[in-house]
């Protein structure tokens with residue numbers, strides 16, 4: 059582990075976040091949020107709803123607040139425990155925007171222009187691409203670096219953004235601006251985080267095309283299972299999911315991405331090893347397999363959906379969790395921001 063530039067937390071610090079856009083789906087759950095729940099027991103966890111990221115593409119102001127609250131409620135419904143984890147809204151802690159600006163000024167433009175997610179999203183947007191979309195990964199770096207995070211659990215698609223955060227911290231801040239101690243050793247300003255990408259579940263693919271990842275932005279709703287889809291919708295989507303003419307489910311066949319994806323989903327949702335799932339389904343036709351998978355999905359999501367309704371019926375409690383989260387997050391974040399401001403040579407503001 060890297061030496062902690064701020065006061066070292068007793069347990070490794072973890073930070074992650076999801077945007078409050080669209081409906082969270084099985085990919086978000088299995089690739090990201092479900093792993094958070096395990097981490098919160100022996101890590102110092104910070105989970106934010108990244109609403110500032112949500113406006114990097116055109117958004118509906120009438121929905122943003124509600125979607126933010128709903129996403130926070132889903133975190134809690136998925137098992138994030140507000141007594142163990144710090145749950146907060148990104149825009150409630152202004153240090154995110156402030157550090158983002160400071161990092162912007164040391165980040166080379168061409169580092170951002172080569173980000174795969176930017177290129178993909180910009181292509182989809184056509185002519186109306188905001189500067190914020192290009193800057194998205196710098197804001198994400200600010201999110202992570204503000205909390206001296208040791209580890210960042212995300213799906214595989216975010217690996218490049220994590221690398222960028224590491225490079226900014228290491229090459230652009232620490233290497234250039236770190237003060238020296240008495241023996242001339244640099245004192246790092248920002249902690250360099252590590253990605254935490256769990257292989258299984260790291261990439262859930264679309265139900266309608268096993269070569270594309272399941273995504274909130276796919277215009278075809280049948281391509282994904284939302285965490286709040288009612289059982290009959292889950293059953294219908296799985297019934298219509300793309301298959302192939304081959305009998306028996308298997309992993310790893312290059313011509314059978316759908317078999318690989320759905321068998322992987324079955325293993326994760328029924329909480330068995332990939333080997334056990336693969337043995338169980340090796341000789342099964344699609345007609346037998348699909349109801350089995352649908353059942354596993356409905357059962358796995360049932361407790362999440364029940365808890366979600368409980369939290370949504372009590373929005374004041376969700377606000378309460380977010381208020382406490384904001385307080386804790388802001389106090390950690392302001393220390394880091396101060397370190398960076400000092401290292402960059404700003405005139406300190408006058409204490410009140």
Ligand code: AMP
Pocket residue numbers: 075076077085086087088089090211212213214215216259260261262263271272273274
């Ligand atoms: P997004 O839906 O892009 O806001 O992503 C939120 C989180 O879910 C990130 O950590 C992603 O890496 C993860 N994620 C999104 N889609 C998938 C997917 N299809 N498979 C696995 N993880 C995913």
Ligand code: TRP
Pocket residue numbers: 073074075076077108111197198201202210211212216219
């Ligand atoms: N970019 C991430 C995604 O799409 C969301 C995100 C924003 C994030 N800030 C973060 C994830 C900080 C982890 C840590 O999934």
